[in-house]
Amino acid sequence: MDGSAAIEQNRMALKRIVAALIAMAGLDADREAWGERKTRFTLPRHLWLAVLRLLRPAEAAARRLIIAAARGLTITLPPPRKPAPRPVPPDQFLRRFGIAVTMPAVGVAAAARHSAAPARPRSYCLPLLDALRTPEPYGGRRRTVPAHAAPRIMLPGIIAPHRLPAPASPDDPVSAVRLAQRLTALAAALDDLPGQARRFARWKARRDARLTRRISPLKPGRPPGGRLARIDASATRAKRSHKIREVDEILAHAHALALYALDNPDTS
Template identity: 65%
Template sequence: MDGTAAIERNRVALKRIVASLVAMAGPVVGPHSEARAGPELVEGEPRTLPRHLWRAILRLLRPAEAAARRLIIAAARGLVVSLPPPRKAKPKPASSAPLLRSLGLAVMMSPADRARAAAAARRAAAPARQRALSLPLFDPLRHRPRPELVEGAKGSKGQNAPARAVPRILFPGLAEPSPLPPPPSRDDPVSAARLGRRLAAIAAALDDLPGQAARFARWKARRDLGLTRRISPLRPGRPTGRRLPRFDPSARRPRKIREVDEILAHAHSLALYALESPDTS
């Protein structure tokens, strides 16, 4: 099974969906280069979106990210990479100065110690280098809330109680009830900084699918050597935002099924095939 044509077709369709999401967000997220830098302000004002628009973009962005991850896994099938040799840890020089200082004894610093302290101070004063944005290779694991924090929870399902529904303990005549926070409105401003970074990350991943496939192949090589905690990049069960149970091009499209749902279902089948049937030729 050669899925190169299917991977490319789904990649182009995902790029079109991401471009439409950027257009929905408007100038708040800015172009990809600006979103990759991640500025928190646009012309001196916070980067915000109305809550209803922010949620609408997330409803499409989550399955698009899951589909992009699966296309990366499918593109990495049969890819073999060589890992660099592990770095040797530098031996730390043994010094009795910290022990003597803890005992209240004065210690004269050597020129080498003074140079190391000055270099450490310069590194601490330098501005932190911004991390490059990259699409996560792993599905986020499901969060299981603790039963004591779930309202009316009997099993594993439940929702955390909203702030306006929590009980309040009052002393009549001694304390006045404080006003409860109002429920969220669909027009409340929500920060769009993280949303812009996520859009930039998925756009960069779709523009460089071979590079992302090599990145996944390096992780898989480290996993085979027992150097990682995560065993599978996919979480058990349905992927994030999935609505189609499986990809069937001959079946009629059910109601409430979007294009991104079909892409995710197809990409999920490609990723499962790549993980279960690695190309060892």
């Protein structure tokens, strides 16, 4: 089974969905500006939720396309490198010989600034593994109460009643910096699918060498973000309704491709 044509077809469909999400969020074509944490980028709550509802299944589908594209790739891990020895400060080196040295605080701070390497800008990459849900105690979900409906415990005449915050409004501004970073990572991953496949092949090599704790890159059960009750790539057209979106069908096909790649690795 050669799934290269199916992978490319779903990749192009995902790129169209990502372009639509970028337009919905009002982002420009400069991707480098999206990932800046200092940028104050906000969206109305209803628009932020609308983008997020489509972004989650799109990310899950992209991960499964990467897994399918990595079928047959083998990576040889380099030998483990020994950690480089840390440089010994001058005052500690002289104290080994019994020489008392007192350095001013200003000099120590200046030496630390010169010795420290410049910090590299942090980049956000598309996660290759599905996030696993932390099991709740007693096998149930944790019940949460919104802030505007929390119970108030008070003593009449001693404690004044505390005014609860108003419920969230759909037009409230919500920080969308993280959302923009995720869109950046997803768009970059779809543009460089072979590179992401090699990245996943390196993870598989580390898993085979027992250097990671995860065994499967996919979470048990349904893919995250999808609306299909049963992931069956051949039955998606028959089950299409107003609740089934295009991204759900892409996720169904990508999930089937990923399962085939994991169950039938190409060792030739």
